[in-house]
Amino acid sequence: MSDTIRAPKGLAGVIADDTRISKVNPATNSLIYRGYAVQDLCEHCAFEEVAYLLTKGSLPTAEQLAEFTAKEKSYRNLSDNLLAVIQLLPKGAHPMDAVRTAVSVLGMEDDRTWDSSPETNDDKFLRMLAAIPSAVAAYYRHVSGQEYIAPAEDLGFSANFFHMCFGEVPSEEVVKAFDASMILYAEHSFNASTFTGRVITSTTSDIYSSIVGAIGALKGPLHGGANEQVMHMLKEVGEKAKAKGWLLDALASKRKIMGFGHRVYRNGDSRVPTMRSYMHKVADATNNRKWVEISDALEETMIAEKGIHPNLDFPAGPAYYMMGFEIEMFTPIFVMSRITGWSAHVMEQASANKLIRPLSEYVGPDQRKVTPIGERVCDVAE
Numbered sequence: 178m179s180d181t182i183r184a185p186k187g188l189a190g191v192i193a194d195d196t197r198i199s200k201v202n203p204a205t206n207s208l209i210y211r212g213y214a215v216q217d218l219c220e221h222c223a224f225e226e227v228a229y230l231l232t233k234g235s236l237p238t239a240e241q242l243a244e245f246t247a248k249e250k251s252y253r254n255l256s257d258n259l260l261a262v263i264q265l266l267p268k269g270a271h272p273m274d275a276v277r278t279a280v281s282v283l284g285m286e287d288d289r290t291w292d293s294s295p296e297t298n299d300d301k302f303l304r305m306l307a308a309i310p311s312a313v314a315a316y317y318r319h320v321s322g323q324e325y326i327a328p329a330e331d332l333g334f335s336a337n338f339f340h341m342c343f344g345e346v347p348s349e350e351v352v353k354a355f356d357a358s359m360i361l362y363a364e365h366s367f368n369a370s371t372f373t374g375r376v377i378t379s380t381t382s383d384i385y386s387s388i389v390g391a392i393g394a395l396k397g398p399l400h401g402g403a404n405e406q407v408m409h410m411l412k413e414v415g416e417k418a419k420a421k422g423w424l425l426d427a428l429a430s431k432r433k434i435m436g437f438g439h440r441v442y443r444n445g446d447s448r449v450p451t452m453r454s455y456m457h458k459v460a461d462a463t464n465n466r467k468w469v470e471i472s473d474a475l476e477e478t479m480i481a482e483k484g485i486h487p488n489l490d491f492p493a494g495p496a497y498y499m500m501g502f503e504i505e506m507f508t509p510i511f512v513m514s515r516i517t518g519w520s521a522h523v524m525e526q527a528s529a530n531k532l533i534r535p536l537s538e539y540v541g542p543d544q545r546k547v548t549p550i551g552e553r554v555c556d557v558a559e
């Protein structure tokens with residue numbers, strides 16, 4: 178077939194479409210959202226401003242932000258129905274499965290299923306942005322046998338999440354570190370979950386379905402699930418003195434070291450220095466340097482041995498742990514942030530849509546005849 182193109186495995190290095198939302202530039206080691214460097218956004222903006230920027234294309238004025246946050250706050254309460262569903266979910270399930278279910282129910286409660294106009298999609302996005310943290314916190318409270326805490330209208334996005342999980346809001350430094358992580362996790366071009374969302378949107382399915390699919394993709398340890406695996410690894414290492422030996426053993430047994438490596442960045446993830454500095458601030462605020470010290474030792478050895486640098490999950494995982502979150506909540510927290518980038522991509526895909534449908538090269542057996550069942554011998558798969 179002369180008009181087909183053979184893409185490399187994993188679509189590595191393939192540009193699949195244009196986007197105006199973000200640019201990951203490994204050459205300059207930078208990441209911009211709609212033209213703004215993420216570091217600049219972390220320094221000057223709250224997550225809500227970045228959510229507005231990603232989905233609407235420009236930073237909000239004070240008035241626009243007030244309107245946006247007022248609406249976001251008004252959508253934080255879960256329906257009685259959704260809260261009841263969450264409280265009926267098995268306690269042993271992974272919280273990512275609970276979030277996936279919650280978004281699915283949110284979609285079923287919205288009777289505008291087939292209305293994917295930009296205005297309606299924007300409103301559906303805001304509903305998810307506001308309700309996902311409530312669902313994550315509700316499931317956490319359910320699993321830990323505690324009463325559900327309703328959202329507080331007088332708190333910003335990040336402070337309110339702490340309030341719903343723990344019934345209290347930590348120091349300003351800790352809330353800011355969490356908020357910065359929300360900004361850093363918000364968007365990263367055509368990663369696996371975003372691309373999943375765009376594929377679903379390309380069939381003209383609804384935004385809730387796209388987000389449910391994206392959540393499924395994010396759950397995998399090679400993608401969003403890595404932030405949880407990082408913390409499991411740090412706990413397995415246990416102490417700074419054992420870090421180097423542990424890593425050398427792990428590499429010798431060909432183990433993938435979680436929180437290291439990246440498909441696009443080859444010389445370090447541009448988001449790491451910012452998140453690392455916030456991780457240090459959380460360590461200071463919580464008077465706990467243990468995880469920072471183990472992390473530093475692992476990073477030093479990994480770079481020296483393999484030349485592979487950490488990705489955002491490496492500092493984010495221990496930062497969340499020191500903030501008091503259960504390890505299994507780390508990837509759902511990622512969802513609370515990435516809902517912004519996903520939604521922006523869904524809307525961009527819908528605005529200039531073409532069904533995403535690649536080809537495959539068939540490498541199975543040649544065409545053959547069906548043998549009647551009584552005459553068949555065991556057909557071992559080739």
Ligand SMILES: CC(C)(COP(=O)(O)OP(=O)(O)OC[C@H]1O[C@@H](n2cnc3c(N)ncnc32)[C@H](O)[C@@H]1OP(=O)(O)O)[C@@H](O)C(=O)NCCC(=O)NCCS
Nearest residue numbers: 398399400403432433434435436437438439440485488490
């Ligand atoms: C992110 C990731 C999937 C990128 O994978 P990729 O672009 O397909 O690159 P590869 O897996 O082919 O890695 C290339 C080489 O580096 C090695 N490598 C990459 N990441 C590694 C890691 N975290 N630990 C050990 N070796 C690693 C691979 O073993 C491979 O070595 P080889 O050529 O000798 O076989 C990969 O780095 C990884 O699995 N990292 C750990 C999970 C993680 O942190 N995910 C979050 C990403 S933001």
